[in-house]
Amino acid sequence: MNCAQARDTFSALLDTRTAATAHAEARAHLAGCPDCQREFSSLNQTLAALDAMPTPSPTPRLRQNFYAMLEEEKHSAASLRIAATREHRARRVSLWGWILSPIAAAALLGLGFFVGQRSIPAATPAPANDAVAMRQEIKTLQDQVSKMGQLVGYSLLQQQQRPANDRLRGVLTSATLENPNDQVLNNLIGALALDPSANIRLGALEALYPHAGQEVVRAGVLASLPREQNPLVQVSMIDFLAAARDREAVPVLEKLSTAAAADPSVRDAAKRALTQL
Amino acid sequence: MIAAFEEIRVHPSPSVVEKPRLAPVDTSAEQRSDHALMLAVREGELDALGELFERHHGPLFGFLVKHTGDRAAAEDIAQTVFQRMLKYRHTYRDEGCFTAWMYHLARRSAADHFRKGNATPQATDPADLNEHADDTPHAAHRAATNDDHALLQTALARLDCDDREILLLARFQELSFAEIAGILECSVGAAKVRAHRALRELRDIYFRLQNEPIP
Ligand SMILES: [Zn+2]
Numbered sequence: 001m002n003c004a005q006a007r008d009t010f011s012a013l014l015d016t017r018t019a020a021t022a023h024a025e026a027r028a029h030l031a032g033c034p035d036c037q038r039e040f041s042s043l044n045q046t047l048a049a050l051d052a053m054p055t056p057s058p059t060p061r062l063r064q065n066f067y068a069m070l071e072e073e074k075h076s077a078a079s080l081r082i083a084a085t086r087e088h089r090a091r092r093v094s095l096w097g098w099i100l101s102p103i104a105a106a107a108l109l110g111l112g113f114f115v116g117q118r119s120i121p122a123a124t125p126a127p128a129n130d131a132v133a134m135r136q137e138i139k140t141l142q143d144q145v146s147k148m149g150q151l152v153g154y155s156l157l158q159q160q161q162r163p164a165n166d167r168l169r170g171v172l173t174s175a176t177l178e179n180p181n182d183q184v185l186n187n188l189i190g191a192l193a194l195d196p197s198a199n200i201r202l203g204a205l206e207a208l209y210p211h212a213g214q215e216v217v218r219a220g221v222l223a224s225l226p227r228e229q230n231p232l233v234q235v236s237m238i239d240f241l242a243a244a245r246d247r248e249a250v251p252v253l254e255k256l257s258t259a260a261a262a263d264p265s266v267r268d269a270a271k272r273a274l275t276q277l
Numbered sequence: 278m279i280a281a282f283e284e285i286r287v288h289p290s291p292s293v294v295e296k297p298r299l300a301p302v303d304t305s306a307e308q309r310s311d312h313a314l315m316l317a318v319r320e321g322e323l324d325a326l327g328e329l330f331e332r333h334h335g336p337l338f339g340f341l342v343k344h345t346g347d348r349a350a351a352e353d354i355a356q357t358v359f360q361r362m363l364k365y366r367h368t369y370r371d372e373g374c375f376t377a378w379m380y381h382l383a384r385r386s387a388a389d390h391f392r393k394g395n396a397t398p399q400a401t402d403p404a405d406l407n408e409h410a411d412d413t414p415h416a417a418h419r420a421a422t423n424d425d426h427a428l429l430q431t432a433l434a435r436l437d438c439d440d441r442e443i444l445l446l447a448r449f450q451e452l453s454f455a456e457i458a459g460i461l462e463c464s465v466g467a468a469k470v471r472a473h474r475a476l477r478e479l480r481d482i483y484f485r486l487q488n489e490p491i492p
Contacts, residue, residue: 010473011469011472011473011476014476042480042484043476043477043480045480046476046479046480046483046484047448047476049425049429049483050429050444050448050479051448052425052426053343053426053429053430054426055335055339055342056338056339056342056348057335057338058334058335058338058348058351058352058355059352061352062334062338062352062355062356063330063334065356066330066334066356066359067327069356069359069360069363070323070324070326070327070363073323073363074323074324198308229310230310260453260455260465261455264453
């Protein structure tokens, strides 16, 4: 490797998000080339100086002006009209969620039950409350459920009507049971896959840890991973699968480890997990 | 020789934060994502913009101060950015990324500011920057580093506007290069090349200033 080639890797070496990945040849060149060392070190110094620059805070005026502007907009006629139509639409959407959520929960579990059919369709990163995407996803999942011939009993119908604290208590209670039955495990996996609160999804995952030996639990976590959006929960799920030594997770982890849309911490966790499997 | 190289430590970017594992999370926080909040704003739930303001006005203001070198201008531009979010809320897309959209608007608003006759950003007095810094360093340390900050702010100000912009986006704003490429409307490869070229340019100016005799 020559100087020009080595210097082409400097931007990757200077970026902590990519510095860890190999570039062995460039590092070897750098180790033996004083010119490149000087170049690298001067760039590194400039970045350090940039990072050390103080970040000032705005005056309180910015917040005051912002909220004044927001109030003004809220009271403008156009906004009031939109707010009124939104309420109608919100009611319609929540009705859909009401009917379809239990089916989606069952379908996700169904995915896990299919032996030999463990490849998950490409993750479509849509927020849980995106009703259109949700409906589409559910339609494909529904077909699978009808093939399965049985619905698994996690009922979000009841779940979603309860406040978050209540749902969390349910998850925590399940976690303390010594020998939880399949129903309880199903509920936990359902919460992990579909609960709108990241706290509850994390709680459910923690409650599932003691049961990682069960195929259905690992399958449930694996099926939930591609649709998870929160990096913290994603990383926790990946760690779970690595700890459970689930070789079935390899294709999903490989996809995540290179997914440009994934948070860097998620990509790193996936790479780490792949070395453990 | 290898040992010598290993002493060259890469300074971690401030955007890389250690995240806790399975941390106890505040159960009352049914936290909606930025994207979900902005979609809600688009659908008419204007109060959701308040939450977005609270989450993002700090980093946005930091970006604008470093970009313009002018605290008052940065505040005006930040205000304009949130104004435009309201005004153009119906253009926010289902598959959008809120942060990328915000910096897209910020970039346009800053460009308008520079066009209105503030062609050359001025270097802010670093003492002024320090006075309001989130993490005010110890006074003695401050005296020692003030010159460095001033030099760097001057170097930043002399940088090409586009170069300064991409450097600040890439280093501070927790954006991926894919998102930066989206903001700047160029390819990911081009964004990376431009960011690195901008860093080299800044390094050249910064080191030249350091070696200039003090007037
Ligand atoms: Zn060399």
